[in-house]
Amino acid sequence: MAGTLLDRPAAEVAPRLLGSLLVRELGGRKIICRIVETEAYSQTDAASHSYRGRTPRTDVMFGPGGHLYVYFTYGMHYCMNIVCGLEGVGAAVLIRAVEPLEGEDVLAANRGGKHGTEATNGPAKLCQALAIDKAMNGHNLTQTPLRLELKPPLQADKIVQTTRIGITRARDVPWRFYIHGNPYVSKH
């Protein structure tokens, strides 16, 4: 991925990714989604998988920025992160919600018929909708079938910064970011 942006710390990259696009090719179809909610996870953060060091599971988080870190949780769900920071640094940005711009019918089909905001308003929901699982772990996001298309930064007054969801440690750290008023942002 073109250099410096994703080499920055997660707390910087997370708000910066709002408004950027995920372009997914699946079954001959093109799906385009806009990132509307993110969370930052860093190596010095007790809530982060990388906090305990580099392991087979977290290896991708410690690699170079611009790759995909996919983890499996609660026995049935996948969640996707965009790895950031320099090689050797365990940091990533969790994608918590996206807004479909193209291919919404494919997303709904992958979600068992759930459409509208219910298809992609949560980290595991959007992975199911985009058919992202363990096989995509480590994928380079400059390449098909899943690309990250960076867009210009959003205006600061369109971004809400608050605490993260679903964690038990470091609950007070305000590393969740979302686009103000966007209906696809996950519920709290």
Next chain:
DNA sequence: CGGCAGATACGCT
């Protein structure tokens, strides 16, 4: 619509 229990497998203690 809000709250809660259950599902279910894997990494780490």
Next chain:
DNA sequence: GCGTATCTGCCGT
């Protein structure tokens, strides 16, 4: 064993 960066269905209001 235990806890988990979650979601769904079922219940009551």
